[in-house]
Amino acid sequence: MKRISIKDVAKEAGVSASTVSYVLNDTPTESISEETRKRVIAAVQKLEYVPNLNARSLSSRHSNLIGVLIPQTEPGKEFMFSNPFYGELLSSIEYTARQNGYHLLLSGTQEDQCYLNIAQNRGVDGIIIVGTYPGENLNALKRAGVPIVLVDSYVKDPDFHTIGIEDKEGARMATRYLIEKGHRRIAFISGSIREYGVNIKRYQGYCDALKEAGLAVEESAVYSGTVDYEYGLAAAVLYAERGRKQTAAFVTADVISMGFVKGLTQQGIGVPDDISIVSFDDVYLANMAYPSLTTVHQDIGEKGRKAVELVLEAAKAKEHQHTECILPLHLVERDSVREWREPT
Amino acid sequence: MKRISIKDVAKEAGVSASTVSYVLNDTPTESISEETRKRVIAAVQKLEYVPNLNARSLSSRHSNLIGVLIPQTEPGKEFMFSNPFYGELLSSIEYTARQNGYHLLLSGTQEDQCYLNIAQNRGVDGIIIVGTYPGENLNALKRAGVPIVLVDSYVKDPDFHTIGIEDKEGARMATRYLIEKGHRRIAFISGSIREYGVNIKRYQGYCDALKEAGLAVEESAVYSGTVDYEYGLAAAVLYAERGRKQTAAFVTADVISMGFVKGLTQQGIGVPDDISIVSFDDVYLANMAYPSLTTVHQDIGEKGRKAVELVLEAAKAKEHQHTECILPLHLVERDSVREWREPT
DNA sequence: CATATTAACTTAAACGTTTCAGTAATTAAA
């Protein structure tokens, strides 16, 4: 089971190793006669030679590898993709990368965990970090010397490229839609609201919409937990305990909505009859749900594609040139909202 | 932005590069004095040295990298994870790998595509292939010389390790359950039924259960398409067109069930009132659905864990020792099935 | 015709590790 190296091919074709390398890489600065080229190709095929990319990376200092870091939301929680959003995004990233001849080096991340391993030492050509903010590792990350794209993070740092969506505007849109439908008491249900994250922006959008309509933001209408199905269930219980004060809810992730609707149903609260819901993301799930979710649609496929493009462009560029990409949103009307007329 | 190498550390600590390497790897055959060890560690920290794993792989011929190949079901379809099963499985694989100090090299695969790149040349320590059967590339794959674990494939080849579930028995269980509930005409809805795949086994289980109960397998009750939501929708239309002959359906994937239920609902056909459904997989989705799906539960987390374990064990072993792992299944009763009494 | 250019290669260094084979100094055994 001996590995076949470039030297074996060279010997077989009766040329030097470098010639083989030139043929294989189509090195533009080097000229190879048609005849030798054919001999080399033939030898490659005969021996079924496949170059060792580790050696190539070592020598050429690029690896055709993109590091992808996806948050593992909870420490013990195995299923970091429990939010289907990540799966869809990763899928798009993988596909785009592959079309460009790149592979993915994938790793989940916990908040405090050191990203450095994957970043620095595998020799990736770029890194896509989704969802979390790098915190203390931020500076260490820079030293990796490769382009870094932050997806859905509000870290402002010219050393990182970012790609995101109009979170605030999307949330405003969603909330205003509910107001237009006649709702006056609207809950806000989301994952943790913290700096650099998307939820704080969505919260701001929610507040803005309320204020614009002359409505007050009520403490007890704000539910903040984790971005998963379970929190949706919990929020439903909380909602009932707090006396079902709101006639509608803006939920900042479809996956939370799924749990919320389920929790409500279990308590005999109907959607949209008793409470209307506008959600966020428009993952595949949103349309499968019953009732199907009216939700703020974001183009997850495009997000993934852009992320890869950004990385590849930045990897090509000699000078670091900070880029920021914001994708637009729009509301998709489905079956989880109804008009509300205040009982007189 | 010069990369810091082991030589820089060696110089800083006043020792040779090999000593640094020994310290860093805790090489058991080598003895290092406590004093030098400390000096080296200090130098490493001072220079913030991180070893280049490409070079390490090249030299030591192992990479702490596991290649993971996930099928991209349809050629143009970007979202290879449109079946949440893959996301959950990948998540488990990633987590387990990371706990063991491994990273994942991820790639989607199309049927005809050559897996070799990822397999041979990145120097992965093992490969996990999920869902598809390698076909012609099978032999090429063997030559990679690393352990290969096939997940959910019925390729019988002692050179590959396999991990799967009791597909046939699970399907039999599901179908028998429907029969016990009084159903006599039961549809079978699945992805393509082909050799080496899981669906052919599930089809056999379905047939077995029917035969055991003295029921005939009817051609028109068998729906075979692709494993996705869209096919579920299509199957619902087909079901109506064919005259709603069956009172129940065994659907071989939750994601198809989701589409099937939605399609039925759109045509005013109620689940479980008009037709009962038993599904397969028990992805997260199954419980979120409305009605929640009665389904054959498989432990996806365990599947991923076992896959990684198998790879790592095999990588450690000097002799190739074929292993086969079959995980058990059980039925989870939820809300998509009702008792059926034949109208008299 | 002598010289410069080009085409078609080859040589060898470099990439950053690991690891085998030494080596010198110290300690243990005979």
Next chain:
DNA sequence: TTTAATTACTGAAACGTTTAAGTTAATATG
């Protein structure tokens, strides 16, 4: 007290590529 074993290192080869620099031989230029 000599020899053997152990400790604590170092040197250099090897891993499989890429690539800058060099070398011919053939062709073009003045």
